Structure formats: C-alpha cells, structure tokens
Amino acid sequence: MNIAVIGTGYVGLVTGVCLAEIGNQVTCIDIDHEKIAILKEGKSPIYEKGLTDLMQKNIEKENLHFTTDYNEGLADNQLIYIAVGTPQGEDGSADLTFIDKASESIAAALKQDAIIVTKSTVPVGTNEYIKEKIQSALSENITIQIASNPEFLRQGSAVYDTFNGDRIIIGSDDQSALDVLEEVNADFHLPIVKTDLRSAEMIKYASNAFLATKLSFINEMANLCERLGANIDNVSNGMGMDKRIGSSFLNAGIGYGGSCFPKDTRAVISVGKDVGYDMPLLENVIGVNERQKVILVDKVMERFQEIKGKKVAVLGLAFKPNTDDMREAPSIFVTESLLDKGAAVHAYDPVATENAKQILSDKITYAANVKEALDGADIALILTEWNEIREIPLSDYKKYMNHPVIFDGRNCFDLDERIGNDVEYHSIGRPVINR
Ligand SMILES: NC(=O)c1ccc[n+]([C@@H]2O[C@H](COP(=O)([O-])OP(=O)(O)OC[C@H]3O[C@@H](n4cnc5c(N)ncnc54)[C@H](O)[C@@H]3O)[C@@H](O)[C@H]2O)c1
Numbered sequence: 001m002n003i004a005v006i007g008t009g010y011v012g013l014v015t016g017v018c019l020a021e022i023g024n025q026v027t028c029i030d031i032d033h034e035k036i037a038i039l040k041e042g043k044s045p046i047y048e049k050g051l052t053d054l055m056q057k058n059i060e061k062e063n064l065h066f067t068t069d070y071n072e073g074l075a076d077n078q079l080i081y082i083a084v085g086t087p088q089g090e091d092g093s094a095d096l097t098f099i100d101k102a103s104e105s106i107a108a109a110l111k112q113d114a115i116i117v118t119k120s121t122v123p124v125g126t127n128e129y130i131k132e133k134i135q136s137a138l139s140e141n142i143t144i145q146i147a148s149n150p151e152f153l154r155q156g157s158a159v160y161d162t163f164n165g166d167r168i169i170i171g172s173d174d175q176s177a178l179d180v181l182e183e184v185n186a187d188f189h190l191p192i193v194k195t196d197l198r199s200a201e202m203i204k205y206a207s208n209a210f211l212a213t214k215l216s217f218i219n220e221m222a223n224l225c226e227r228l229g230a231n232i233d234n235v236s237n238g239m240g241m242d243k244r245i246g247s248s249f250l251n252a253g254i255g256y257g258g259s260c261f262p263k264d265t266r267a268v269i270s271v272g273k274d275v276g277y278d279m280p281l282l283e284n285v286i287g288v289n290e291r292q293k294v295i296l297v298d299k300v301m302e303r304f305q306e307i308k309g310k311k312v313a314v315l316g317l318a319f320k321p322n323t324d325d326m327r328e329a330p331s332i333f334v335t336e337s338l339l340d341k342g343a344a345v346h347a348y349d350p351v352a353t354e355n356a357k358q359i360l361s362d363k364i365t366y367a368a369n370v371k372e373a374l375d376g377a378d379i380a381l382i383l384t385e386w387n388e389i390r391e392i393p394l395s396d397y398k399k400y401m402n403h404p405v406i407f408d409g410r411n412c413f414d415l416d417e418r419i420g421n422d423v424e425y426h427s428i429g430r431p432v433i434n435r
C-alpha cells in the first residue's frame with residue numbers, strides 16, 4: 001500500500017521504517033529540512049537500536065522516501081499517518097499546535113480520498129476535530145475517513161516493540177477504515193483490537209496513566225521499605241509473582257521521566273477538568289514522582305549536610321538507558337539541585353551528552369568516560385542504568401574516587417553479592433551498605 005507518514009520523530013520514523021519493512025511504499029514528511037536531509041543520506045537523527053540498518057535497507061529497496069513537500073509526500077497515498085509531537089502546554093493540557101499545522105497542510109495538498117490515521121497521543125475527541133478540520137477545507141469531491149492507531153513503543157527498544165508489541169489498537173467509527181487498517185497491520189503478526197474512535201484515544205491515555213501509577217506506587221513502597229528495614233527488590237519480586245499484579249514496571253528508582261508519562265498524566269487530568277471531573281489519584285501520582293526525582297539529593301544532603309565545592313560524579317543523563325532522549329530526564333532536576341547547593345558536577349552518558357548540553361549548557365562538566373567522571377570525585381550518583389554503567393566494577397569506584405560513597409538511583413548493584421569493603425552504598429528502598 002502507498003502510505004505517507006507525517007513527522008519523523010521517535011514514533012513517525014520508526015513507524016515509517018517498519019511499515020516499509022513489511023512491504024509498503026512509504027513516504028515520510030517532515031517540516032524540519034535538516035532532519036530530512038540527514039534521513040535522505042540514510043542516517044538516523046535519533047539513537048534507536050536497529051533503526052539505521054532497517055532504514056538503509058528499505059531506502060535501497062526503494063520502499064522508503066523522505067520529503068519536506070506535502071504535495072510530493074501525499075500524492076497517490078491513500079493512507080496518511082500523523083505522528084507529530086503533542087507536547088505539554090503551559091496549563092498541562094496537550095498542545096495541539098503541530099496537529100493543527102499538519103492538518104492544514106494535509107488539507108492544502110490532498111488530491112484524492114484518503115484515510116487519516118492518528119499515531120500521535122491526543123486527547124479524546126481530537127480525531128473528530130482533525131477530521132472536521134481537514135474535511136471542511138477540502139473540495140467536495142474528496143472524502144476522508146479518520147482512525148486512531150495509538151502507539152505503545154518504548155524509546156530504546158522502539159523497533160523491537162513495533163514487531164513484538166502486546167497489541168495493536170485501531171479505533172474508528174468507520175468500518176471500511178478499520179478493515180483497511182486491519183489488513184495493513186496484519187503483517188506485524190500481533191493481536192489487533194478494533195474499537196471505536198474515542199475508546200482508542202482513551203486506551204492510550206489510560207495505559208500511560210496506569211503505568212505511571214504503578215511506578216509511583218512502587219516508589220512510595222520503596223521509601224517506606226527504607227524506613228522499616230525491608231528491601232524493595234524482595235518486595236517487588238514477591239508482589240510481581242501474583243499474576244494480577246504482574247512483575248514488570250516494579251523497579252523502584254528516581255521516578256519516571258521521558259517524553260510521555262509526565263505530559264500524558266497531566267493531559268489526562270486536563271481532559272478530566274474539561275468535563276468537570278477531578279482526578280485526585282493521578283494528581284498524587286505526579287506529586288509522588290516529583291518528590292522521587294530528587295530523592296537522591298535528599299539522601300546526599302542527609303549524609304553530607306554540605307556539598308559546596310565537592311566533586312559529584314553523575315553517571316547517566318538520559319531519562320532511561322538505550323536512548324539519547326533527555327526530555328524530562330530526572331538527571332536534569334538532580335543536576336540543577338546539586339548545582340544550587342554548590343557542587344561541581346561531572347557527568348558521563350554514553351549517548352545523551354549532546355542533547356544534555358542543550359539543556360544543562362556549560363553549568364556542568366561533561367566527562368568523556370566513566371573514569372573522567374569518577375576521578376577524584378567525593379560522591380557518585382547513578383542516574384541511568386546503561387549496561388556500561390551497571391557493569392562498572394566496584395574496584396573502579398575505589399580506584400578513582402577519594403573515598404567511594406555511591407548513591408544509586410537505579411539499584412544496579414546486588415546488595416549481597418557485589419558490595420565489598422570500603423564502599424558506602426545508598427540505593428532506593430534498600431538498606432544502606434557501609435562496611
Ligand atoms: N516518543 C515516544 O516514545 C512515543 C511513544 C508513543 C507515542 N508517542 C506520541 O507520538 C507523538 C510523536 O512523538 P515523538 O516522540 O515521535 O515526537 P518528536 O518530537 O520526536 O517528533 C515529532 C516530529 O514531527 C515533526 N513535525 C512537527 N510539525 C510538523 C508538521 N506540521 N508537518 C510535518 N512534520 C512535523 C517535527 O519536526 C518532529 O520531527 C506524540 O504525540 C507522542 O506523545 C511518543
């Protein structure tokens with residue numbers, strides 16, 4: 001099938017590449033000229049495992065094309081995916097500016113009937129709004145249908161998730177649009193759930209809100225474990241064996257970040273407000289997460305009282321491993337707080353340093369490797385559990401630091417096996433090791 005994908009970010013690019021991989025003719029459209037120029041050279045502007053290889057393969061097979069021109073991009077395409085950003089607006093609601101602009105550009109360029117498929121995460125009712133906006137601007141002989149196909153990929157494993165997700169949700173109030181999308185998605189060989197338009201939009205928000213709730217819940221339990229002498233790893237393990245609870249998403253840490261959970265939880269509260277419905281549970285999920293993001297700094301201050309002039313090594317900046325994304329990364333809040341208290345921060349991340357520089361500028365020192373960050377440091381903070389960081393031997397902390405005091409926000413070390421002598425080790429929801 002001939003498909004256009006609008007927006008070549010984490011979702012649009014992965015969607016376009018994977019739709020090409022299963023045999024479609026895909027044209028990706030973006031207004032960012034620099035991005036499209038990079039993509040045309042077969043390079044990926046984002047760090048996502050397996051993406052570049054798959055992209056180059058499909059460019060060579062002539063299944064995958066890139067353009068900034070909507071007229072070129074929409075020509076002959078009956079299926080048009082929208083995957084532009086829906087960032088958080090100032091009042092917490094989803095900012096639909098990019099959706100508006102993309103809809104206007106579709107309306108101006110579309111010359112044939114088409115199905116518009118929204119991949120972007122949008123408030124319930126937005127698809128109806130998009131349909132009305134585009135249809136009312138088209139000439140009378142062109143008809144569009146609308147469908148919601150929310151995306152559930154995780155950054156860092158986006159290509160894997162596209163081919164191995166738990167389900168594909170397709171929502172439309174138009175049976176023929178549902179049938180076309182079912183056929184297109186059949187080649188992913190995943191369970192397909194067909195539903196109505198509004199429910200599909202709601203499934204996405206409800207899923208992210210639930211996952212965020214699970215994280216704030218386990219983080220709150222971790223904080224309680226610390227005060228009661230229990231170990232959250234053992235607690236999560238025991239809880240997760242109950243199939244009704246499930247073992248995934250129970251890793252306590254320094255809170256959730258990224259481009260989705262923070263903004264989507266706020267957007268759900270905002271759509272609730274629009275219809276006069278308060279959501280105290282989600283309000284508190286967000287509140288618990290805000291507190292959790294700086295919990296390591298609280299632990300540092302409790303241990304040292306004063307950190308002015310101390311060298312603090314920060315290991316990991318990205319909001320999670322295997323991505324270069326810094327959006328809402330807990331490292332931003334931790335670093336800012338350490339700087340406020342007068343610490344000299346030396347940070348290392350295997351991939352996200354360039355993106356981090358755009359946010360943290362020259363306020364911190366960017367180390368080229370783990371050794372540079374740890375060398376002569378008084379305190380080490382582990383913020384992202386990249387394998388490279390998980391696998392740093394404790395002997396390295398001893399070798400490079402003055403006296404190793406580690407604050408691990410991701411519980412990378414097994415308390416029993418790996419903590420040896422001469423290392424003071426603080427983690428989340430587990431006893432402090434100081435021997
Ligand atoms: N990042 C994720 O892991 C993820 C997962 C699931 C769903 N989502 C949702 O998918 C959507 C996209 O997220 P993302 O992370 O890929 O965003 P992104 O910011 O990485 O990419 C958005 C892209 O859209 C382009 N764009 C903006 N306006 C445009 C226009 N008028 N025409 C063409 N291109 C335009 C931008 O230049 C950019 O390249 C959001 O609604 C997000 O909530 C994201």
Ligand SMILES: O=c1ccn([C@@H]2O[C@H](COP(=O)(O)OP(=O)(O)O[C@H]3O[C@H](CO)[C@@H](O)[C@H](O)[C@H]3O)[C@@H](O)[C@H]2O)c(=O)[nH]1
Binds near residue numbers: 215255319
């Ligand atoms: O047990 C866990 C799991 C995750 N996290 C944190 O939670 C955040 C989000 O992690 P993850 O869900 O793996 O990454 P995202 O790429 O943000 O993916 C989420 O957000 C996407 C955008 O909507 C959805 O598509 C995905 O299904 C959803 O998992 C990160 O800060 C993680 O460090 C934890 O602290 N503990």
